[in-house]
Amino acid sequence: MDKVVRVDNLKVYYERRKGFLSKPQYIKAVDGVTFDIYRGEVLGLVGESGSGKTTIGKALAGIVRPTSGRVIILGKDLYSIRGQEAKKLRTKIQMIFQNPFSSLDPRMRIKDIVTEPLKIAGMKVADLDSRARELIEMVGLSREHLNRFPHQFSGGQRQRIAIARALSTNPELIIADEPTSALDVSIQAQILNLMKELKDKLDLTMLFISHDIGVIRYISDRVLVMYAGKIVESGEKTRLIDEPLHPYTKGLLDAVPVPDPSKRRVNPVVPGEPPDPVNPPSGCRFHPRCPYAKEECKRIEPELKSVDDDRKVACILY
Ligand SMILES: Nc1ncnc2c1ncn2[C@@H]1O[C@H](COP(=O)(O)OP(=O)(O)O)[C@@H](O)[C@H]1O
Ligand code: SF4
Ligand SMILES: [Mg+2]
Structure with missing residues (x-):
């Protein structure tokens, strides 16, 4: 194996x-x-x-x-x-942490949070938006959520966002x-x-x-x-x-x-x-x-x- x-x-x-x-x-x-x-x-x-x-x-x-x-x-x-x-x-290699209240930067919009690992990996800016939409839907949230901030979400929704971020680079x-x-x-x-x-x-x-x-x-x-x-x-x-x-x-x-x-x-x-x-x-x-x-x-x-x-x-x- x-x-x-x-x-x-x-x-x-x-x-x-x-x-x-x-x-x-x-x-x-x-x-x-x-x-x-x-x-x-x-x-x-x-x-x-x-x-x-x-x-x-x-x-x-x-x-x-x-x-x-x-x-x-x-x-x-x-x-x-x-x-x-x-x-x-x-x-x-991506990590999902226990506490979604401390693991998401409160000053960042959701679209920036979920695409952050891709920016680090060097993805072109033009491709980030479509990847953000794909990721947010994959975890059961919707496109409208991408422009919001972490405090607008419940614990479960925040953990969905953390999962989307972890999946962004196809780890x-x-x-x-x-x-x-x-x-x-x-x-x-x-x-x-x-x-x-x-x-x-x-x-x-x-x-x-x-x-x-x-x-x-x-x-x-x-x-x-x-x-x-x-x-x-x-x-x-x-x-x-x-x-x-x-x-x-x-x-x-x-x-x-x-x-x-x-x-x-x-x-x-x-x-x-x-x-x-x-x-x-x-x-x-x-x-x-x-x-x-x-x-x-x-x-x-x-x-x-x-x-x-x-x-x-x-x-x-x-
Ligand atoms: N940064 C750290 N500095 C000092 N001790 C630590 C640190 N992180 C964890 N520990 C200690 O190491 C041991 C293992 O902790 P940890 O890996 O968090 O275990 P678990 O996740 O199973 O609860 C514990 O005794 C903990 O107090
Ligand atoms: S203390 Fe218990 S677990 Fe440890 S070796 Fe002995 S029998 Fe096994
Ligand atoms: Mg632990």
Whole structure:
């Protein structure tokens, strides 16, 4: 299969200093992840808040430089190419952010927002208007909207505009970071449906980030499960969700809210506290919260290894 992205042992550490003279601490946001994204697939990235999902998205978008490891997109090393080659590749990677209230410039008209990546890519001014009309209709809005400003739109409409902008350059890779999480529940499904329709119609390749495994289940083809900066399980969506292997994945699935309130679980999250990203637990990072933990889990860090065709898991039980 044709690979669009290859991420090789990626680490991103943020430096934090408590005081002027104190030694820096390193927040291990992403701590050695390896995965591929194939052409035409939606790869879902799921994990609780603070697990490093956004940092991975930003590293793929060229926004956060890795501490070590490589990000290869369309065969090119994103952080070692320069000049025109870098500029050209970056226009082929577009990101959709969580909050459409902060991601759209309030002083710009919608037509300028949706065509901004095309201007950067060097499209002729004469062609921008017709492309703007095409894009706005593709996301379910109309031409009259192009002359308005962001404040004249609702959250859902703004996210449609952000999607139109992301699609403008016919990108090879879209990174969608919790694109529905900031919206009203009633609007979330509409935006998710739109993204799924566009994915099928345009054969998009996408990294779709969410803390909500229900959303991931709906949109993804394949799934990566992240815990404390590491991938703990990956595999084809249906199998991973029907037969989760890693205890953390099982916990996430148990935590999915049940629509019927009388059957709703009391604790809709994985029990226990997320670990400290500066000093993560020894051995398996999940051991303080794992109901199956054994003595050796505190000492031995399980590697992510293949258990069958496409499934990988990092746990001593496998
Ligand atoms: N710019 C930053 N500077 C310092 N720490 C950061 C920064 N961005 C994220 N972090 C920390 O890195 C960890 C991973 O964050 P993030 O990638 O946003 O996770 P997620 O998207 O899964 O919630 C968290 O501990 C977070 O506080
Ligand atoms: S390695 Fe041990 S602590 Fe980690 S998930 Fe597996 S059983 Fe639980
Ligand atoms: Mg995030």
